[in-house]
Amino acid sequence: MTQAVRVHAYGGPEVLQVDDIAVGAPGPGEAKIRQTAVGLNFIDVYLRTGLYPQPVLPFVPGMEGAGVVTAVGQGVTDLKPGQRVAYAGPAGGYAAERLIAAGRLVPLPDAIDDKMAAAMMLQGMTVEYLINRTFKVGPSTVMLLHAAAGGVGLIACQWARELGATIIGTVGSPEKAALAKAHGCTHVINSRTENFVERVKEITGGSRCDVVYDSVGKDTFPASLDCLKPRGLFVAFGQSSGPVPPVDMAIFNQKGSLFMTRPSIVAYTATRAELLASAAALFDVVKRGKVTINVNQTYPLSRAADAHRDLEARKTTGSTVLLPD
DSSP states (O other): OEEEEEESSSOSGGGEEEEEEOOOOOOTTEEEEEEEEEEEOHHHHHHHHTSSOOSSSSBOOOOEEEEEEEEEOTTOOSOOTTOEEEEEOSSOOSBSEEEEEGGGOEEOOTTSOHHHHHHHHHHHHHHHHIIIIISOOOTTOEEEESSTTBHHHHHHHHHHHHTTOEEEEEESSHHHHHHHHHTTOSEEEETTTSOHHHHHHHHTTTOOEEEEEESSOGGGTTGGGGGEEEEEEEEEOOOTTOOOOOOOTHHHHHTTSOEEEOOOHHHHTOSHHHHHHHHHHHHHHHHTTSSOOOEEEEEEGGGHHHHHHHHHTTOOOBEEEEEOO
């Protein structure tokens, strides 16, 4: 038996229940891992509330983690017991042990410790595909990044700075503004006290942005569209304030023939080659010191509900890690 946090019914943080569960032997193509650290992400909230419904209840949330391989199933040849690994999906991370498809595991280099890995795989590879493949960020790019002091935001600020971009970030407090600025954000807007659309126009001299990266959702849409140049790209990759309501497609015509996409890490790491390439790019910028992973909060796994409360209340900055008890 192993400790796991499960959702028996959708709802608030209180539905996260600590259970003892049995984890069997790995089947063909699977690996069994003993987890040393588990990442906390807003997608875990979406799973818990049923915004992203799961096929079976109860289920174990948690989309990223790190640990050690303890056994492999038939047909697994590129992993072995004792090897350090990390992953970003599928769900099942809030547990001391778990089974996972071996093809979703990435071997960890010695320079990356387990807490850092658990905090960086989902968020870091999300940043990789957002700034390298969804939109190719470079020295001429002017970008708006909502939630710039969050886990994804701080990684994106550093990585986009390395690429030479001009980064305009929104935050919700002076403390978060200072944090985003310290991590490479060129211009910071406190969206609780400033109109971010007017500030973007002021900062850019009216020319606005090439791309908007939005993980906030309802509270920042459709105003974010007014921050884009004609033919600019709106990238919706989260919805921490709630989902964007149904949209009349004519709005994208009216505001300058804009583009919009709703990408996912699943689609951008669909093949083994894509997964390994994305992880390698992330490991490279971290090992070169261009991106620092900020694990600013840790909680015992058994206090996952407290971690969710703090995340939803926007009390956290950077990354949060759950540690199996």
